[in-house]
Amino acid sequence: MVKTRKRLLWFGVALILLGATSTLLWKTFFYKEKAYFAILPVKITRANLPCVDVMVEGKTYPVVIDLGSRFGLYVNTGVLKNFNKKRCGIEKWRNLRGKGFKYPKYTLSKLEMGSLIFQKPVVVSTPEKEGSVCVIWQGENEEKLPSENIGHIGRELLKNVNLLFDIKRSVTIATNDWDVLKSEGYEMDSFIKVPFSLKRNGMIVRVETDLGQLKLILDTGSTLTLLKDSMLPKDKEVSIGYHGLSSMNSGRFVVGGVDFGSQELTFLKMTDKLRDIDGLLGMDFIQNHVIYVDFSKKILYIQPPKE
Template sequence: MIKRLMLLACFFPGFSMASPPADVGRLRYDERRLPLVDVQIDNRLHTLMLDTGSAEGIHLYQHDLERLVAQPSLKAVRLAPRRLRDLSGGENQVPAWRISRLFIGYIPFNDVEVVSFKPWGLSLGNELPVSEVMGLGLFRDRKVLMDFENDRLQMLTHLPSDIAIWASYPFEQTDEGLSVTAFVGNKPLRLIVDTGASHSLLFAAGLPAGLLFSGCRSIEPEAENLDCRVTRFTLTDRRGRHHNDLAIVTEGPTSEALGFDGLLGMGFMRGHRVIVDMPERMLYISR
């Protein structure tokens, strides 16, 4: 019988002893090229922006939040209001709930923190994101594939067989988010992995003296050069391979006030497969 089962596994390539990825949904992108995913939550369709810069699980419009937590079967527990800050210096206090088990599509998530959505962010223009949000808090203890090459969002039970050739960056899980180390010159900087940021961002106060800058058009072709300053930073993976990229420099809040030096945005991840391995605290990027 054992030999027969082994033969069946050989003749049917779809048969696998490992669990296949759990498909959350297909990714698409808004006008800022930020990732969106359309999902069913409690039999209602929601469009959520995928934002690893948010520590909460889900941000829903207030009327959707009230309808969701009113479902007796979800046994929602009200939490203390959450105080949310953004890079523009804005601060919002929003109601928060915890749901012990919530299905998003066909995938169950445990201990999901759901908060009321309020637009936030730092923008070159005047428009802030208006989509509801899927945040990092949803993926606690999970391996998450954000496939920006094939436009899929999946939960993994194991890493791909070719993971050894991916670029890998250890991260520290902090109150602010997933922090990776980058360099500008010889100076180390703490960047928060943020799929809700169109471009990487560095705070001017944390940069070394004598740095050269380019105009804004080098990173955003539709902008005017005087709209922002841009500089280059480097990430080095565990195998010692260097990857250079561009970041917008802002005079905004200081690193000391926020606890980090900038954001690792979609400019670094766009067009690649990205895995956040929460248990092992590792960021993988296919390059």
């Protein structure tokens, strides 16, 4: 009787191990390799940020694709109040200048972006007046105009897919299938491979400039390429832009060993707590180059500049 019980026990353990192994094999050879593809038309906002449509509860809303935001989604309070949602806590964070924020967060049932479906995304509620310090408007009256989007979709959701940005063609493509990208006209084997490190602050890329090597966060939610104002050089020509910020032109801008030519660098006062970065690589660079973000391998693929 005892031997029979032991045999049944070992048989049960074997079944559990077999089930776990089968699940692991399924995830390894099927789930992770499953191809996905979605073409997302992009509109550029007045602040020069990429905006795509998402669907919540059968209705379509414009949101900014924001690789600089660690959140999955943040939405204006006035719009969010119309969604069916479940409170799931409080989100605290600080912006580049060190200003602190604390707002409630909620869980939605799902979010659709093209053919992609994100289940139970967490959304942070933010007042519309709380604009990003990285958004540089085109004129003093621009902020009085109605908002062009309801919020931003960020890395917590976007890191689950690989994204190609082709702003000149007004498109973002979510896919892990290079054959599909080739059929769309993108020769990925010719792109420059640039590794990035993914930290809490963002996706950090190393760039060589006239000011030396910089560690910049790839940020589609930033209008300009921004550096800490503490890096403002005293021995180089500096100008003041329409936005009232100091800027300079770097004659070289080397990413992945390739010089992309001159690049405007704008200086902004940032908190001293951002010790592991020098600034942001913004849309003034991203919009001019096709960039494929491979989150799974932590590699950027950038189309080489035309000679």
